[in-house]
Amino acid sequence: MTIRSFDLLQPRSLAEASDLLLKHRDEARPIAGGTTLVILMKQRAVHYPYLVDLQSIPGLNRIAKEVDGIRIGALVTHRTVELSRLVRNSFPVVAEAFSTIGNVRVRETASVGGNLAHADYRLDPPPALLLLKSEVTLFGPGGSRVIPLKDFFTGMYETALEAGEILVDVKIPNMPTGSKAVYLRHSALSANDWPCLGVAALVSKENGRVRELRLALSGLAATPVSVDGLEFVRDCSFDDSVLDRILGIVDEQIAPFYDLRGSEWYKRRMARVFVRRAIAQLESQA
Amino acid sequence: MKREITLKINGREETITVEDADTLLEVLRDRFRLWSVRESCGVGACGTCTVLLDGRPVSSCFLLAVRAAGRNITTLEGLSDGQSLHVIQQAFVSQRALQCAYCTPGFVLAVKALLDEIPNPSDEQIREYLSGNLCRCAGYADILRAARLAQERQISKETAMPRK
Numbered sequence: 234m235t236i237r238s239f240d241l242l243q244p245r246s247l248a249e250a251s252d253l254l255l256k257h258r259d260e261a262r263p264i265a266g267g268t269t270l271v272i273l274m275k276q277r278a279v280h281y282p283y284l285v286d287l288q289s290i291p292g293l294n295r296i297a298k299e300v301d302g303i304r305i306g307a308l309v310t311h312r313t314v315e316l317s318r319l320v321r322n323s324f325p326v327v328a329e330a331f332s333t334i335g336n337v338r339v340r341e342t343a344s345v346g347g348n349l350a351h352a353d354y355r356l357d358p359p360p361a362l363l364l365l366k367s368e369v370t371l372f373g374p375g376g377s378r379v380i381p382l383k384d385f386f387t388g389m390y391e392t393a394l395e396a397g398e399i400l401v402d403v404k405i406p407n408m409p410t411g412s413k414a415v416y417l418r419h420s421a422l423s424a425n426d427w428p429c430l431g432v433a434a435l436v437s438k439e440n441g442r443v444r445e446l447r448l449a450l451s452g453l454a455a456t457p458v459s460v461d462g463l464e465f466v467r468d469c470s471f472d473d474s475v476l477d478r479i480l481g482i483v484d485e486q487i488a489p490f491y492d493l494r495g496s497e498w499y500k501r502r503m504a505r506v507f508v509r510r511a512i513a514q515l516e517s518q519a
Numbered sequence: 520m521k522r523e524i525t526l527k528i529n530g531r532e533e534t535i536t537v538e539d540a541d542t543l544l545e546v547l548r549d550r551f552r553l554w555s556v557r558e559s560c561g562v563g564a565c566g567t568c569t570v571l572l573d574g575r576p577v578s579s580c581f582l583l584a585v586r587a588a589g590r591n592i593t594t595l596e597g598l599s600d601g602q603s604l605h606v607i608q609q610a611f612v613s614q615r616a617l618q619c620a621y622c623t624p625g626f627v628l629a630v631k632a633l634l635d636e637i638p639n640p641s642d643e644q645i646r647e648y649l650s651g652n653l654c655r656c657a658g659y660a661d662i663l664r665a666a667r668l669a670q671e672r673q674i675s676k677e678t679a680m681p682r683k
């Protein structure tokens with residue numbers, strides 16, 4: 234056996250799972266698809282005497298259409314999102330982001346909630362979900378609360394989850410009318426490696442005039458970044474001076490650091506390339 | 520914790536006692552001697568440990584065995600009937616799509632999952648689907664040809680013998 238012995242606890246409800254997490258505190262951790270957790274335990278980078286199995290709780294693996302958007306349960310797999318007709322038709326940028334992750338086996342196993350709760354700084358889904366102003370539902374000892382996904386990421390591998398809390402679902406509001414969105418990822422190593430960086434962009438127009446530009450990024454700071462201060466693009470066209478201003482704003486709001494996939498300098502350069510490319514792609518589709 | 524689980528391995532029900540910490544790969548190799556299931560990278564990136572879980576490809580190296588309880592597991596050994604090779608295996612042989620063959624079981628199962636899901640994939644879809652399986656002898660061109668040949672033969676077999 235490669236993994237140190239642990240007990241898999243199988244609660245039947247969120248309340249029971251939350252109680253178990255509170256009872257065992259630092260000795261317990263929720264497990265969803267296990268793609269991150271099992272590997273870390275195999276490598277003996279972490280050990281938890283208790284794993285709380287979220288797959289044994291019914292009802293967390295549904296995608297539901299609502300009037301103002303869709304709700305994706307925490308246990309829905311990446312592959313299910315990628316192939317969902319509902320997601321592909323109404324939120325193609327989300328399907329695209331999930332379809333680029335690693336390889337098909339990982340996507341068959343890994344869950345939406347696990348991806349977000351892992352809170353790595355270079356994941357594919359967060360930019361697309363932040364772009365659409367998604368919210369997450371958290372269930373814990375005090376009941377449920379809903380927070381913007383933006384506030385969920387608090388640091389590298391750190392989230393707003395409190396002791397005993399579980400991510401239950403993510404709600405994606407409908408795309409604004411007249412909008413298009415795109416997700417581009419840059420792989421600096423092999424094609425299905427983790428992204429060096431990811432850029433999601435949304436442009437909405439009314440009678441051919443730009444109403445809004447949104448940008449969300451990953452791999453460019455300790456947490457995914459939702460870019461602020463882009464309101465000035467309203468009624469502008471994306472000419473060189475406007476693009477320069479956008480790229481300047483992006484540059485101020487990112488804080489990339491050196492890793493296996495590039496230096497800070499390289500990532501700042503690539504951020505410019507990919508933001509430009511994303512906007513150009515949306516413009517050419519218009 | 521130890522627990523008793525039932526696995527449906529290549530069509531046979533097997534009830535065994537496992538540790539919660541056992542991976543499916545460990546159980547398939549150490550308990551059932553299914554040597555086609557191979558560990559290489561150990562982190563889900565290379566595909567040599569691929570098995571099909573209810574028909575879908577997964578990495579058995581990081582799947583806990585208890586997670587497979589009650590589900591259908593297919594390994595390479597389950598593809599052929601023990602007499603003749605499966606059409607995908609035949610295609611790999613005829614295209615010489617193997618050299619050291621360490622990665623071959625994973626590739627064959629990935630092609631099986633692909634063709635079950637998309638019976639008529641584009642070249643791009645084949646490449647994308649198989650991109651998560653690594654071959655260090657770098658026989659990719661032959662492997663892609665084998666996948667295409669298997670697809671063509673499977674289609675012609677199906678038109679010859681209408682599905683029930």
Ligand SMILES: Cc1cc2nc3c(=O)[nH]c(=O)nc-3n(C[C@H](O)[C@H](O)[C@H](O)COP(=O)(O)OP(=O)(O)OC[C@H]3O[C@@H](n4cnc5c(N)ncnc54)[C@H](O)[C@@H]3O)c2cc1C
Pocket residue numbers: 262263264265266267268269270271272287307333334335336339342343344345346347348349350351355356357358394398399400401425426427428562563564
């Ligand atoms: C080979 C490989 C390649 C990959 N490539 C990419 C890539 O290209 N792009 C990318 O974005 N990602 C990539 N990943 C990461 C992958 O997306 C994550 O491993 C996956 O999303 C984690 O989901 P899981 O369900 O397996 O989580 P688990 O491993 O079960 O859990 C991950 C963490 O989240 C916690 N957790 C899980 N669910 C919940 C919940 N509902 N509430 C609270 N806490 C929870 C766990 O306690 C654990 O800390 C790759 C992973 C592998 C193994």
